[in-house]
Amino acid sequence: MSHLQAYSIKSRLALGATVLVILATALPAWASLGGDAASIQADQLHMQGSRTTKAADAYTVHEIQAATGTVVREYLSPEGKVFALAWNGPRLPDLRQVLGSYFEQYRAAVQSQSGPRMARRPVMINQPGLVVQIGGHVGAFSGRAYVPEMLPSGVRAEEIQ
Amino acid sequence: MRDMRIFMSLTACLTCAFLIACGGGSGSSTPPNTITSSGSNVAPIVVNGGPTGEYADAAFASVTVCVPGTSNCQTIDDVLVDTGSFGLRILSSALTTVSLPQQKASDGNPVAECLTFLASYTWGPVQTADVQIAGEKASSVPIQVLSDTDFTAPSTCTSSGFQSADTLDTLGANGILGVGLAAQDCANPCPADADQYYECPSSGCEPIAEALGQQVINPVALFAADNNGVIVELPAVAAGGEPTVSGSLVFGIGTQSNNGLGGATVYTAPEGSFTTSYNGQSYPGSFLDSGSNGYFFLDSSLTGLTSCANNSDEAGFYCSSQNFTATNQGGNAASGAVKFSITSAATLFANPGNFALGDLGGTSSNSAPFYFDWGLPFFFGRNVFVAIVGASTPGGAGPYWAY
Numbered sequence: 350m351s352h353l354q355a356y357s358i359k360s361r362l363a364l365g366a367t368v369l370v371i372l373a374t375a376l377p378a379w380a381s382l383g384g385d386a387a388s389i390q391a392d393q394l395h396m397q398g399s400r401t402t403k404a405a406d407a408y409t410v411h412e413i414q415a416a417t418g419t420v421v422r423e424y425l426s427p428e429g430k431v432f433a434l435a436w437n438g439p440r441l442p443d444l445r446q447v448l449g450s451y452f453e454q455y456r457a458a459v460q461s462q463s464g465p466r467m468a469r470r471p472v473m474i475n476q477p478g479l480v481v482q483i484g485g486h487v488g489a490f491s492g493r494a495y496v497p498e499m500l501p502s503g504v505r506a507e508e509i510q
Numbered sequence: 511m512r513d514m515r516i517f518m519s520l521t522a523c524l525t526c527a528f529l530i531a532c533g534g535g536s537g538s539s540t541p542p543n544t545i546t547s548s549g550s551n552v553a554p555i556v557v558n559g560g561p562t563g564e565y566a567d568a569a570f571a572s573v574t575v576c577v578p579g580t581s582n583c584q585t586i587d588d589v590l591v592d593t594g595s596f597g598l599r600i601l602s603s604a605l606t607t608v609s610l611p612q613q614k615a616s617d618g619n620p621v622a623e624c625l626t627f628l629a630s631y632t633w634g635p636v637q638t639a640d641v642q643i644a645g646e647k648a649s650s651v652p653i654q655v656l657s658d659t660d661f662t663a664p665s666t667c668t669s670s671g672f673q674s675a676d677t678l679d680t681l682g683a684n685g686i687l688g689v690g691l692a693a694q695d696c697a698n699p700c701p702a703d704a705d706q707y708y709e710c711p712s713s714g715c716e717p718i719a720e721a722l723g724q725q726v727i728n729p730v731a732l733f734a735a736d737n738n739g740v741i742v743e744l745p746a747v748a749a750g751g752e753p754t755v756s757g758s759l760v761f762g763i764g765t766q767s768n769n770g771l772g773g774a775t776v777y778t779a780p781e782g783s784f785t786t787s788y789n790g791q792s793y794p795g796s797f798l799d800s801g802s803n804g805y806f807f808l809d810s811s812l813t814g815l816t817s818c819a820n821n822s823d824e825a826g827f828y829c830s831s832q833n834f835t836a837t838n839q840g841g842n843a844a845s846g847a848v849k850f851s852i853t854s855a856a857t858l859f860a861n862p863g864n865f866a867l868g869d870l871g872g873t874s875s876n877s878a879p880f881y882f883d884w885g886l887p888f889f890f891g892r893n894v895f896v897a898i899v900g901a902s903t904p905g906g907a908g909p910y911w912a913y
Contacts, residue, residue, distance in 0.1 A: 416703050417701075440626070441670050443669040445671070455671055459673075462826070469630065470803070470827075471826060473873060482876045483628065485881075486797060486802075486883065487595045487625065487628075490626075490628075507877070510877045510878040
């Protein structure tokens, strides 16, 4: 919670800051992969972002434009669960925030990927229950994360981007 | 990169028109790949596995840092030459004989930086040094000193989940010399919510805004002369790789008799990238990066190459062999074909003594936006010019690459 408050202090609008803190106390602190629709709102507040939604046949895409210029798209299933994320922009999103309960699994996997050839190379994590891919370079990152088992019927991984 | 603006000049347009007319459009003319060996603006570089003896396709240079205004200096060997980042970063553990002054925020607290690379981040204090490379000098340069222990990295820095690259084992080098298309390493000014610069009172580090003049900066931009860019010159490498190759990092473009553009084609990169086309598809967001240790492009479905096994030492690289032709196009519409070959990483790594691998490649992404990261193998056998944003050169203003 202190993290959200740190963001609110930076807000130029005192009123906005007040609303932010009140909402933050009413919402789950951690989101969002595997979370519900409210967790998307928590992500939006965390990123001080604006949000638009777009409906597809088997899911709804919630696109958050973060204050840092990074865009995060969260894929919500008909059952109301976030089954996938995709992002691009000058900064990585706060992956601890948007991967939520999947963050530790992701972190263990990404930190085990430093082979003896010491490559600085794209992240490719393909595990049962979690796929995370991150590419780009300093100042321009893109990536996506999803839980294969949570993809709604008929949705292909290629649609997540 | 965000603060890059479009710079077009009459000179650039005329140069492009001339080069296209002369065959640059088909990529059939290849400028000579001669290694400049002497000059006060020439620093030797080497591809040899680096200080850990295991870093393939990485070029290293020596950089001297001095306490500002003094002759109290230390030369740091094995600094990675990286055209994909901006500014000098040195391991704290490598700075054994000099103690550099700490940059302070307006309230007197020490300033630190967090910079996210792909799959790692660097963290540590911002300090000030006079920087010497070959015969070139820059005064009072903000640099990043890489250390996990001077200050504790805050959660906003570690939220990528990446490993820090602040030790010899994790960086594979004693530092990074970022000589890319920009001078400073953030926007003007760098906003606090970028989570890049921090002030660090004893209670812990908090994000701050950082003015352009305080940011970590490509030291080349602060040289008295030869400050508009660099040339990375490396020879071609035999198929299958070589243990080591030597080349030069030349400072300045068209500022001396030894750094002219010659027949090189200028590809402007207005947003820090250009477009690579392959198999009928265009991939904007592609870039040249000597700090990437392979050709990283597309994925197995788009290339027909086999990806190496997930849990192998070669994970992320391609494990089959094939020849390719792609076309690069700059923002100025100059274009040229690039022929390259990929050899299975398992084959290349089977000879552990070879560190210059001209045919090493891997996946850049399994999802859109796809792109080509032309890493160090691209630089073998080419002289690659990197012009800094806004800098004036005989080929027009930066940002551009030329080769």
